[in-house]
Every structure is written in structure tokens, then in C-alpha cells.
Amino acid sequence: MFAYPDGRQALFGVDFTVERGERVALLGPNGAGKTTLVLHLNGILGSVAGGTGSGRVQIGGTGLHREHLGEIRRKVGLVFQDPDDQLFMPTVRDDVAFGPANLGLRASELDDRVHEALVQVGMQDHADLAPHHLSFGQRRRVAVATVLAMRPEVLVLDEPSSNLDPAARRELADILAGLDVTLLMITHDLPYALQLCERSLLMNGGRIVADGKTRDLLADADLMSANRLELPYAFNPLSVPGPEH
Amino acid sequence: MSGDGLLVAVESPVHRIPAQVKLVALFIFVLAVVSTPAAVFWAFGGYAVMLLAALVTAKLPAPVVSRRLAVETPFLVFALLLPFVATGPQVSVFGLQLSQSGVLGAWNVLAKGTLGVIAAILLSATTAPRELLAGLERLRLPATLVAILSFMVRYLSVVSDDLHRMRVARESRGYLGGRAGQLKAVAGGVGVLFVRSFERGERIHLAMQSRAYTGRMPQLSTHGASQSQWLVGLAIPLAAILIAIAARVVGL
Amino acid sequence: MGVHVPDGFFNAPTSVATGLIAAGAVGFSLQRANRELRETGPALAGLTAAFVFAVQMVNFPVGAGTSGHLLGGALAAALVGPWTAVLVMSTVLLVQGLLFADGGLTALGTNITLMGLVTVLVGYFLTRALLKVMPRRVGSVVPAATVGALVSVPVAALAFTGLYSIGGAVDIPLAKLATAMVGWHILVGIGEAVITATVLSAVVATRPDLVYAARHLQQDLVLVDADGNSSTVSPDRPIGAQPAGRSLGVGIAVTLVVAGGLSLFASAHPDGLEFVGGKLGFDGAAKDSAVAGSPLADYGVHGIGNTQVSGALAGIIGVLVTIVVGLAIAKLASLRASKAS
Numbered sequence: 001m002f003a004y005p006d007g008r009q010a011l012f013g014v015d016f017t018v019e020r021g022e023r024v025a026l027l028g029p030n031g032a033g034k035t036t037l038v039l040h041l042n043g044i045l046g047s048v049a050g051g052t053g054s055g056r057v058q059i060g061g062t063g064l065h066r067e068h069l070g071e072i073r074r075k076v077g078l079v080f081q082d083p084d085d086q087l088f089m090p091t092v093r094d095d096v097a098f099g100p101a102n103l104g105l106r107a108s109e110l111d112d113r114v115h116e117a118l119v120q121v122g123m124q125d126h127a128d129l130a131p132h133h134l135s136f137g138q139r140r141r142v143a144v145a146t147v148l149a150m151r152p153e154v155l156v157l158d159e160p161s162s163n164l165d166p167a168a169r170r171e172l173a174d175i176l177a178g179l180d181v182t183l184l185m186i187t188h189d190l191p192y193a194l195q196l197c198e199r200s201l202l203m204n205g206g207r208i209v210a211d212g213k214t215r216d217l218l219a220d221a222d223l224m225s226a227n228r229l230e231l232p233y234a235f236n237p238l239s240v241p242g243p244e245h
Numbered sequence: 246m247s248g249d250g251l252l253v254a255v256e257s258p259v260h261r262i263p264a265q266v267k268l269v270a271l272f273i274f275v276l277a278v279v280s281t282p283a284a285v286f287w288a289f290g291g292y293a294v295m296l297l298a299a300l301v302t303a304k305l306p307a308p309v310v311s312r313r314l315a316v317e318t319p320f321l322v323f324a325l326l327l328p329f330v331a332t333g334p335q336v337s338v339f340g341l342q343l344s345q346s347g348v349l350g351a352w353n354v355l356a357k358g359t360l361g362v363i364a365a366i367l368l369s370a371t372t373a374p375r376e377l378l379a380g381l382e383r384l385r386l387p388a389t390l391v392a393i394l395s396f397m398v399r400y401l402s403v404v405s406d407d408l409h410r411m412r413v414a415r416e417s418r419g420y421l422g423g424r425a426g427q428l429k430a431v432a433g434g435v436g437v438l439f440v441r442s443f444e445r446g447e448r449i450h451l452a453m454q455s456r457a458y459t460g461r462m463p464q465l466s467t468h469g470a471s472q473s474q475w476l477v478g479l480a481i482p483l484a485a486i487l488i489a490i491a492a493r494v495v496g497l
Numbered sequence: 498m499g500v501h502v503p504d505g506f507f508n509a510p511t512s513v514a515t516g517l518i519a520a521g522a523v524g525f526s527l528q529r530a531n532r533e534l535r536e537t538g539p540a541l542a543g544l545t546a547a548f549v550f551a552v553q554m555v556n557f558p559v560g561a562g563t564s565g566h567l568l569g570g571a572l573a574a575a576l577v578g579p580w581t582a583v584l585v586m587s588t589v590l591l592v593q594g595l596l597f598a599d600g601g602l603t604a605l606g607t608n609i610t611l612m613g614l615v616t617v618l619v620g621y622f623l624t625r626a627l628l629k630v631m632p633r634r635v636g637s638v639v640p641a642a643t644v645g646a647l648v649s650v651p652v653a654a655l656a657f658t659g660l661y662s663i664g665g666a667v668d669i670p671l672a673k674l675a676t677a678m679v680g681w682h683i684l685v686g687i688g689e690a691v692i693t694a695t696v697l698s699a700v701v702a703t704r705p706d707l708v709y710a711a712r713h714l715q716q717d718l719v720l721v722d723a724d725g726n727s728s729t730v731s732p733d734r735p736i737g738a739q740p741a742g743r744s745l746g747v748g749i750a751v752t753l754v755v756a757g758g759l760s761l762f763a764s765a766h767p768d769g770l771e772f773v774g775g776k777l778g779f780d781g782a783a784k785d786s787a788v789a790g791s792p793l794a795d796y797g798v799h800g801i802g803n804t805q806v807s808g809a810l811a812g813i814i815g816v817l818v819t820i821v822v823g824l825a826i827a828k829l830a831s832l833r834a835s836k837a838s
């Protein structure tokens with residue numbers, strides 16, 4: 001359960017488990033509470049953070065309590081919906097270094113970590129630029145790098161493919177598919193969910209209404225239309241390869 | 246408005262001087278200018294020549310400087326009124342009755358204001374915002390203030406763009422209306438802009454927390470300025486101090 | 498104002514003195530805002546500063562073909578609290594001075610004192626004071642802050658005049674300067690008030706929890722769990738909120754002290770005396786500004802022997818008149834609003 005400080009309640013009881021190494025898509029219409037839910041996963045919202053609401057979160061056997069907050073936030077990396085929210089430092093390099101520096105890395109160790117993360121997303125040549133000099137897709141990639149630099153065990157992405165051109169969208173998929181982490185990805189891009197995630201959770205009205213194989217959910221026309229989900233024109237979820245192939 | 250301030254991104258010896266040196270230099274220079282008696286005209290000539298030399302060394306295009314000088318206009322008007330409204334002995338110029346002290350006062354405001362603005366342009370056109378922040382940090386500006394400054398600089402263009410988009414949206418939907426209506430519409434848009442900005446601030450804080458932020462921003466500046474850099478950077482302000490002292494001692 | 502004082506406008510001692518005032522105020526605000534900044538993060542203050550910066554570029558017509566723009570001190574104070582607002586306004590001025598060469602570096606202290614300190618404190622304490630005597634709901638903050646904004650601008654103009662009387666480069670008849678400044682800035686203040694009112698109404702309508710000055714007026718939240726049971730939770734308590742019970746006096750007192758004190762300064766200047774004697778330096782109609790015909794044109798209370806007291810009284814009366822006018826506008830606005838709904 002959780003309500004925002006203006007009194008709007010966004011979560012009404014949500015319960016699910018994700019296994020280590022699993023890739024799960026979180027689907028649902030606008031305003032379903034997806035973003036709100038993932039902000040609970042590292043204790044940014046909810047009672048741990050001093051907000052209103054109740055419930056329990058466990059990451060890799062560690063319960064989410066105030067005293068473990070630092071550890072949980074190190075394990076769970078969150079990539080926000082809008083890269084401008086995530087890139088707040090004066091240059092790309094400063095920004096990617098922000099997390100690792102907070103973890104105590106310094107000097108060459110820090111530089112190496114930053115470089116490695118930027119190489120992973122192919123942005124090493126833009127390290128000294130200011131974020132507002134980058135294109136949207138570039139900012140999204142740097143946003144992913146800022147989180148990768150923290151070497152999270154669980155990577156949570158909020159609509160990573162939105163506003164990307166087709167090539168950038170595919171490149172990001174390649175990056176994500178190559179990572180050895182547990183992945184939870186919010187998306188309205190259903191083919192993307194099918195391509196990257198074997199399992200999907202479907203949210204609506206602050207509750208989880210379905211949990212199963214992505215392919216099965218997408219093929220269930222009644223479930224889909226009841227939750228305002230629509231496949232792209234002429235897209236058949238049963239005839240495209242998924243991550244299991 | 247751009248998040249780069251007035252930066253003119255070229256290579257020059259002035260660009261290469263560390264920001265903290267330039268900040269100190271600017272401050273000393275302007276202080277010297279401000280404390281020079283208005284009637285010592287040659288002193289202001291000296292300041293102007295030194296500034297001009299610095300502008301040329303910094304490879305700043307003249308239009309950049311002159312355009313920016315426009316911010317002075319309101320005080321220009323004020324200065325031009327001074328000869329008419331000031332009290333004291335009057336002089337007659339082209340049939341106009343002008344106050345002597347008013348004329349000198351107008352010159353005082355104009356000369357010092359203009360030199361101050363040009364010196365400030367020299368700083369902002371040759372220093373990237375990030376360097377400026379690092380320089381302020383070096384000069385021991387409180388960390389919280391540096392942090393607020395750095396967020397402000399980063400999001401200046403984002404917020405201005407939001408504002409611009411909202412205006413375009415309003416106008417493209419054919420919003421007309423009288424003066425009052427327009428004021429109201431603008432203000433309403435500004436209200437939405439605040440909520441947006443504030444909520445973005447909240448989300449940024451969340452993004453920071455999820456990257457292990459615990460209340461301390463990482464340092465921006467990595468190394469200080471060398472002795473020779475200080476020497477080069479402070480050459481002009483030191484000369485300005487000499488001029489200011491000479492102006493006070495020698496007078497005219 | 499609305500325009501930034503450049504270098505050399507005031508003499509060096511005045512610049513140093515206001516520099517010290519500004520530094521002290523920023524230091525004090527840093528300390529007072531520390532707790533809320535730790536909780537909400539510096540990003541929020543930075544974004545608010547970016548907002549104020551952007552909004553200062555929106556011009557509104559004042560009259561006679563000229564325009565003014567929002568200073569935003571009173572608005573920022575109502576939205577994020579006085580101490581954060583002082584930091585926000587100082588940050589805006591620092592960025593304008595260093596990145597955009599707007600406002601002299603040696604005049605930074607003066608600019609912070611006038612636009613970052615006087616407008617914020619006058620606006621905020623007046624707002625809080627008025628809230629004490631208004632209906633206890635979040636919406637009351639709109640008329641209260643409107644009056645705060647309206648008054649804050651002429652008071653800052655008065656403060657400017659006061660500084661000019663101490664450290665202005667040239668002797669000009671100060672009473673006339675005060676008249677022109679205050680008269681003009683009452684007009685600018687009306688624009689400021691309208692924008693402040695509309696911005697606050699928009700914020701109260703969408704995110705009432707964001708309005709710092711009205712956080713103590715918020716209602717409790719109702720939570721519903723998965724089974725449909727509801728419970729009541731109090732929203733996050735305001736951080737560092739004023740304990741209730743401090744009277745209307747604080748706000749009015751701050752305003753009057755600033756207004757009266759500065760007018761005292763203004764009229765203490767020898768040239769201020771001439772005015773009361775009716776021997777003004779002004780002589781051509783060309784220099785008579787539009788404000789000369791305003792009700793405040795005769796800035797100085799005639800018939801009172803001590804000229805300094807007279808000038809101070811005039812300042813206070815000016816502010817009081819502004820408050821009354823502001824209250825009337827606020828009343829009118831809320832009447833119209835309730836009629837509309």
C-alpha cells in the first residue's frame with residue numbers, strides 16, 4: 001500500500017517474486033502504478049523512506065530496512081523514465097562517477113569504473129560533454145551507464161526504449177541482452193518485452209492483475225484489451241522469436 | 246537560455262587560466278575600478294586599455310561583448326537623468342541646465358558599470374560553467390551552495406525549454422486575449438512550470454538516492470592552480486590596484 | 498529594480514556593508530535550511546532557482562509602454578520557505594552575475610540584500626502573518642502571499658532608496674527618488690502580485706502539499722488497503738515550520754521596520770530635508786515621471802516638524818496603504834473566484 005503526499009493512493013497491495021538472473025517485464029497502462037512500484041524496490045518511496053504506506057521488500061535475502069538502505073541501493077540499480085532526471089551533474093563523466101564515488105571509489109579505480117561503463121554503452125567519446133549537448137538517445141545510454149557503473153545485481157529500467165529511434169532501440173536491446181544481471185523492465189513497447197523478457201507482470205489500478213510468460217500474456221486478447229494494452233499493427237506474438245531462442 | 250552562459254568555446258590563453266584565478270582576478274579588478282575617484286579620467290582609460298588587451302587575447306568577437314552590454318541599459322537611462330535631477334552648482338551645456346555633480350555622477354555610474362560588465366563578460370565568455378563551479382568550490386564557497394548552483398546551471402536550459410514549449414503550445418492553439426488575459430495565461434503556465442520543476446527536483450533527488458547519495462556531493466575540482474597561473478591571471482588586477490592607488494594619491 | 502545594480506553604482510563602503518549583510522544572511526539561511534535541504538536534497542533548491550531564473554525572463558506590461566518582470570522572492574518564499582528561498586534567490590543572482598554578466602560582482606551583496614533578502618523576508622512574514630487571521634485552509638495562502646508579493650516589491654524599492662541615501666554616487670533629492678521608486682514599484686508590485694496569485698492557485702490546485710507556507714494547513718490522508726479497509730495518516734509534517742501562535746505582529750513588524758528604518762535613513766540625508774521645505778531640485782516637466790501624480794507623490798508627511806520622523810512615517814504609511822490596497826485586491830479576487838465556482 002502506498003499513497004503520495006498529496007493523498008493519491010497509487011498502490012493497493014502488490015506481491016511478487018523475481019528469481020536471480022530472471023528477466024521480467026512490467027506492463028500496464030499509463031497511471032497503473034508501475035513507476036511507483038519500482039521506486040519501492042530500493043526504498044526511495046514507502047515507509048522506509050519516511051513516507052506513508054506499508055509492506056515488505058526483500059532483495060537477495062536482505063530485507064529492506066533503514067539500516068540496510070545503503071546496501072540495497074548498491075544492489076538495485078534504477079534507470080529513470082526521463083534521462084534528464086538521471087543526468088544531473090555538469091558532464092557525462094561527473095555523472096557516471098557520481099554513484100561509484102558515493103560508494104567510496106577514488107582516483108584511478110574510479111576512472112576505470114567510469115570508462116568501463118561508458119564503453120559498455122558506447123559513449124566513451126562523449127565523456128566530457130554536458131548532458132544538454134547530447135541527443136535523447138545518447139542521454140538514455142549515459143543514464144544506463146550511470147547505473148551500470150555501480151555494478152548492480154538487479155537492474156530496473158523504466159521505459160528504456162521510449163523515444164529512441166529504431167537503431168538506438170536495438171542497440172540498447174543488445175546492451176541489455178549482454179548483461180549478466182537480474183532485470184526488471186517497465187515498458188509499453190510490447191515487442192521489446194517479448195524480445196528481452198521471458199516473463200511479464202501486468203499491472204493496473206495499483207494491483208498486479210497477471211503474471212506469466214510474456215508470450216502467453218500478449219496472446220491473451222481479452223486480458224490485453226481489459227488492461228488497455230495493444231500490440232502493434234500486424235504483430236503476432238506467437239510467431240516471433242523470444243529470448244528463449 | 247542556454248546552460249552554457251555566455252561561453253565562447255575557443256582556445257585562448259585566457260580560457261586556459263583556472264576559474265578560481267579568474268574569479269579572484271575579476272573581483273580585485275572591479276574593486277579597484279569601483280574605488281577609483283570618478284574625476285581621475287586617465288585611470289579609467291588605463292583600465293579600459295587593459296580590459297581591451299584581455300578581450301583580444303581571449304579572442305572574443307566584438308558583437309558578443311557589445312550585445313551583452315545591453316544589460317546595462319536601464320542604468321544608462323538612470324545615469325543620463327542624473328545631470329538633470331542632481332542638486333548643487335549648475336553648468337550650462339548647449340542651453341541645458343545641468344548639475345555639475347550630476348554630470349560627474351553619470352560618468353561615474355557609466356564608466357564603472359561598463360568596465361564591470363566587460364570584466365564580467367570576460368569571465369563568463371572564457372569559462373565553462375563546470376569550471377566556474379569547480380573554481381567556486383576551490384574558493385571555499387559552502388558545499389551546499391555549490392550543489393544548488395550546479396543543479397541550477399544544469400537545469401537552466403531544461404526549465405527554459407519547458408517554458409518555451411508551453412508558450413508555443415498556448416500560442417499555437419490560437420490563444421489571444423487582452424493584456425490582463427495574457428498576463429493570467431502566462432502566470433497560469435508559470436504555475437504549471439513550477440510544479441513540473443519541483444517534481445523534477447524530487448525525481449532527481451530520488452535518482453541521486455538510488456545511486457547511494459548520502460548528503461555529500463562529490464568534489465568537482467581535482468587540482469589547484471599553479472603559482473605561475475596565479476601570477477599570469479592576477480597581472481591585470483594587480484596593475485589595476487596600482488592605478489587605483491596612484492589615482493587616489495596623485496589625483497588628477 | 499528588476500534590473501540588477503551594476504558595479505560602481507553605490508560607493509565602496511556601501512557595497513562592502515551589503516556584501517557582509519548578504520554573506521551573513523546566506524550563512525544563516527544555510528544553517529536554517531540545512532535540515533530540509535538534507536531531506537529534500539539540493540536538487541530541489543537548484544530546480545527552484547532555475548525556475549525563478551526562467552520566470553524572471555517573462556515580461557509583463559506595467560504601463561506607459563514599459564514592462565516589468567517577476568522578482569519572485571515572495572513567491573519562492575511561499576513555495577519553499579524563507580531560508581531556502583534566500584538561498585535560491587542568491588543562487589539566481591550569482592548565476593546571473595557570473596554566467597551572464599548581469600549585475601556587478603561588487604554589487605552582488607547589494608543585489609542579494611535587495612532582491613534576495615528584503616523581498617523574501619517581507620513577503621514571507623507578511624504571508625504567514627496574514628494566514629493567521631484567515632480561514633484555516635490551504636487556499637488561504639493565495640491571497641496572503643499575493644499581499645506579501647505586492648508589498649515586498651515597493652519595500653525593496655524603498656530599501657534601494659535607503660541604500661542610495663547612504664552610498665549613492667550623486668546627491669539627488671531623495672524624497673523625489675523615493676517617490677518615483679516606490680510609486681513605480683507599486684505598479685511592478687501589482688504585476689508581481691498577479692503572477693504570484695496565479696502561480697500559487699495553480700500549485701494549490703495540483704500539488705497543495707508543495708506550498709511551504711501552507712503546509713501546516715494540510716488535511717490528513719486516507720489510505721485504503723487491498724481489502725478495502727481505510728485508515729488515516731497524517732501527511733509529512735512541515736520541517737522547521739513556525740510554531741503557531743506567533744502573532745500577526747511579526748510580519749507587519751518586519752515590514753514596517755524595514756520600511757520605516759530605511760525611510761529614516763533616506764530622510765536623514767541632508768538633501769532629503771530640502772524636499773520637505775518645498776525646494777525641490779526638480780524643475781522641468783520632462784523629468785516628472787508618471788508617478789508624480791500618484792497618491793504617494795508627496796512622499797513625506799507635511800506638518801510634522803521633525804523631517805526624519807516625517808520621512809519614516811511616510812514610508813510606513815506608504816506600506817500600510819499598499820497592504821490595504823493589497824487586501825482589497827485579494828478580497829476582490831476571492832469574491833470573484835467564489836462567484837465563478
Ligand SMILES: Nc1ncnc2c1ncn2[C@@H]1O[C@H](COP(=O)(O)OP(=O)(O)OP(=O)(O)O)[C@@H](O)[C@H]1O
Pocket residue numbers: 004005006008009010028029030031032033034035036037
Ligand atoms: N509524485 C506523485 N504525486 C502524486 N501522485 C502521483 C505521483 N506520481 C504518480 N502519481 C500518481 O500515482 C499513480 C501511478 O503513477 P505511476 O507513475 O506509478 O504510473 P505508471 O504506471 O508508471 O504510468 P506511466 O505508464 O504513464 O509511466 C497515478 O495515478 C499518478 O497520477
Ligand SMILES: [Mg+2]
Pocket residue numbers: 034035036081158
Ligand atoms: Mg511510469
